[in-house]
Amino acid sequence: QNCGNDVSMSRKIQADNKAYICLLEEKLKPAFLHSWWLDANAYTETTRPLFAKASGFPLSLYVTKKMQSSASDAVYTPLQKQDITEQEIDKLIYKDAKECINHLSNKLGDQDFFFGDSPTSLDAMVFGYIAPLIKGPLISCQLVKHINGFSNLCNHTNRILSRFFPPTPEDMERQRQKEKEKNEAMKNDLDFPNKTRNMVLAGVFALSAMMAFAYSSGAVRIQDTNNDMNIYDLDEDTEEDMS
Amino acid sequence: MTSLVGNVIQAEIGAPERWPNNVKLYEPYQAEQIILPDHANCLGVRTFLKMCNLPFTRELRINAEEMSPSGSVPFLQAGVFLVAEFDPIVAFVGLRGFQLSQDLSETEKSDLRAYCSMVSRILGNAEKYLSWMMDTIAVEVTQPRVGAVHPWPLNWMIPMMKKFEVKSQLKSLGWANKTLEEVLNEIKSCCQALSERLEQQKYFFGDQPTELDALVFGHLFSLLTIQLPAVDIAADIKEFVNLTEFCQRIESKYFKEKEDD
Numbered sequence: 001q002n003c004g005n006d007v008s009m010s011r012k013i014q015a016d017n018k019a020y021i022c023l024l025e026e027k028l029k030p031a032f033l034h035s036w037w038l039d040a041n042a043y044t045e046t047t048r049p050l051f052a053k054a055s056g057f058p059l060s061l062y063v064t065k066k067m068q069s070s071a072s073d074a075v076y077t078p079l080q081k082q083d084i085t086e087q088e089i090d091k092l093i094y095k096d097a098k099e100c101i102n103h104l105s106n107k108l109g110d111q112d113f114f115f116g117d118s119p120t121s122l123d124a125m126v127f128g129y130i131a132p133l134i135k136g137p138l139i140s141c142q143l144v145k146h147i148n149g150f151s152n153l154c155n156h157t158n159r160i161l162s163r164f165f166p167p168t169p170e171d172m173e174r175q176r177q178k179e180k181e182k183n184e185a186m187k188n189d190l191d192f193p194n195k196t197r198n199m200v201l202a203g204v205f206a207l208s209a210m211m212a213f214a215y216s217s218g219a220v221r222i223q224d225t226n227n228d229m230n231i232y233d234l235d236e237d238t239e240e241d242m243s
Numbered sequence: 244m245t246s247l248v249g250n251v252i253q254a255e256i257g258a259p260e261r262w263p264n265n266v267k268l269y270e271p272y273q274a275e276q277i278i279l280p281d282h283a284n285c286l287g288v289r290t291f292l293k294m295c296n297l298p299f300t301r302e303l304r305i306n307a308e309e310m311s312p313s314g315s316v317p318f319l320q321a322g323v324f325l326v327a328e329f330d331p332i333v334a335f336v337g338l339r340g341f342q343l344s345q346d347l348s349e350t351e352k353s354d355l356r357a358y359c360s361m362v363s364r365i366l367g368n369a370e371k372y373l374s375w376m377m378d379t380i381a382v383e384v385t386q387p388r389v390g391a392v393h394p395w396p397l398n399w400m401i402p403m404m405k406k407f408e409v410k411s412q413l414k415s416l417g418w419a420n421k422t423l424e425e426v427l428n429e430i431k432s433c434c435q436a437l438s439e440r441l442e443q444q445k446y447f448f449g450d451q452p453t454e455l456d457a458l459v460f461g462h463l464f465s466l467l468t469i470q471l472p473a474v475d476i477a478a479d480i481k482e483f484v485n486l487t488e489f490c491q492r493i494e495s496k497y498f499k500e501k502e503d504d
Contacts (some may be wrong), residue, residue, distance in 0.1 A: 011435075011439045012439045012440065012442075014436070014439070015435070015437070015439040015440050016354065016357070016440070017434035017435060018361060018432070018433075019354070019357040019358045019360070019361040019440075020357045022357065022360050022361035022365065023356060023357040023360040023361070025364070026360045026363075026364050027360065073414075073415045074415050074416075077411055077412055077414075077415035078415055078416060084313070086319045099356075101352075103352075103353035103356050103357065104353075106350055106352070106353040107350055107353045107354070109350065109355075194428045228287050239494045
C-alpha cells in the first residue's frame with residue numbers, strides 16, 4: 001500500500017530486510033514457539049496460566065490446547081523426516097536459533113537500528129521475538145540466556161521499548177504501587193522474624209488442648225485400663241467354672 | 244545423518260582426509276523421474292561442488308530418496324559419511340577445509356545466511372507448491388514422474404503418500420492456503436530482492452562465487468527451463484535481466500562441457 005517505513009528505504013535495503021525476515025522465521029521462530037509452548041516446564045508453569053487467565057474459563061481449556069498443537073505442528077512437521085526424533089529436532093532448532101541470534105547481532109553491530117538510523121519492519125519483528133523472551137516470565141530458558149549475552153540486542157529492545165512504548169501515567173502508578181507493596185511485605189517479615197516458630201508452637205498448643213479435653217470427657221481411653229479389665233474378666237470365669 | 248550429528252562425528256574423527264577419491268552424489272533419474280524441487284536442490288549442490296573444484300561422480304538411482312539419510316535428495320557419500328541436502332553438504336564441505344565464503348566479513352556472512360534462508364524458503368516452497376498443490380501440474384507432471392519408476396500399484400500409492408506429506412508440510416508453513424497468484428507474486432518479489440542485491444556484480448558477494456550463487460543458480464535455472472502446463476514462470480523471471488545474465492554466466496563457466504537439462 002506504499003505506506004510505512006520500508007518504502008522510504010532504498011531497494012537494496014528492502015531486499016536485505018526481506019532476507020533477514022525469512023531468516024528469523026526459519027531459524028528463530030521454531031525455537032521461540034518451542035520455549036513458550038512445547039517445553040513441558042514452561043508450558044505448565046508459565047504459558048498456560050497466563051493464557052488461561054486472559055481467556056477465562058472454560059474457553060481457556062480449548063484455546064491453550066489448540067495453540068499448543070498448532071505450535072507443535074509449526075515446529076515439528078517441516079522437519080519430520082526419517083530417522084529423526086523429537087529430541088534431535090529440539091537440539092537442532094535451538095542450535096539454529098542461537099546461530100540466528102549471532103547473525104542478528106553481527107548485522108546490528110553498533111548501530112541504533114538494523115539499517116541505520118530509522119527502524120524498519122525487521123526491527124519490529126526482531127523486537128516482537130526478543131522482547132517477550134527477555135522481558136517476559138521465561139527466565140530459565142536457554143534462548144533467553146543466550147540473548148542476554150548480546151548487549152547490543154538487549155539495548156536495541158530497550159531502545160524500541162522506551163521510544164515507542166513509553167510507560168503511560170497509569171503504568172507508572174501501578175509500578176509505584178507494586179514497589180510499595182513489596183517494601184511493606186519485606187517490612188512485615190522483619191517485624192515478625194519468628195513467624196514460623198510462633199505458628200508451630202500455636203499448633204502444638206492447640207493439639208495438646210484438644211487431646212486433654214478428649215481424654216477428660218471419656219472419648220479417648222488410654223491402653224493400660226483395658227488390659228487390667230481383661231485380667232479381671234478371666235479370673236471371674238475360672239471361679240465360675242470351678243463352682 | 245542430521246547436520247548436528249554429522250558435525251559431532253567429524254569433530255571427533257578430526258577429518259583425517261581432505262577429500263576422498265570416490266565421492267558420489269546420488270540423485271534420482273534426470274529425464275523421467277526428477278521433479279522440480281528436487282531438480283533445483285540437486286543442481287544447486289552440483290554447482291557448489293564445481294565451484295569448490297571438488298571431484299565427484301553422479302550416481303543416478305531410482306530409490307535415491309529412500310537411500311538418503313534424511314529422506315531428501317541429493318545426498319553425498321564421502322568415505323563413511325552420508326550427508327543430505329544443500330545446507331548440511333555446505334557445512335560438511337566447510338569442515339573439510341573447502342569454503343567459498345571465508346573471505347567475507349562477519350556482516351556479509353550473516354547477509355549470506357539470510358539470503359540462503361530466503362531463497363530456500365520462498366523459492367523452495369513455491370516449487371513444492373507448484374509441483375504438488377496445483378492440480379493440473381500434480382496430475383499431469385509430478386505424480387506420473389514420481390510413479391514412473393515403480394510397478395503397479397506403487398506407481399499411484401507412492402505419489403499419493405508423497406503428496407500428503409508435502410501438503411502437510413506446506414500447511415504447517417502457511418503456504419497451503421495461498422492462491423497461485425500469491426505464490427507467483429512471492430516468486431517475483433524474491434527475484435526482485437535477489438536482483439537488487441546482485442545489481443551489476445558478477446556474483447552476489449563480489450568477484451568470487453559463494454554458496455548463495457550456487458543455490459540461486461540451482462533454483463532459477465530450474466524455474467527458467469522447466470516446462471509446466473498452465474503457468475509461465477520463466478517470463479516473470481526473465482524481467483530481471485541481471486538474473487538471467489547471472490544464470491547464463493554460471494552455466495557457461497561451470498557446465499559448458501556437459502549438457503544439463
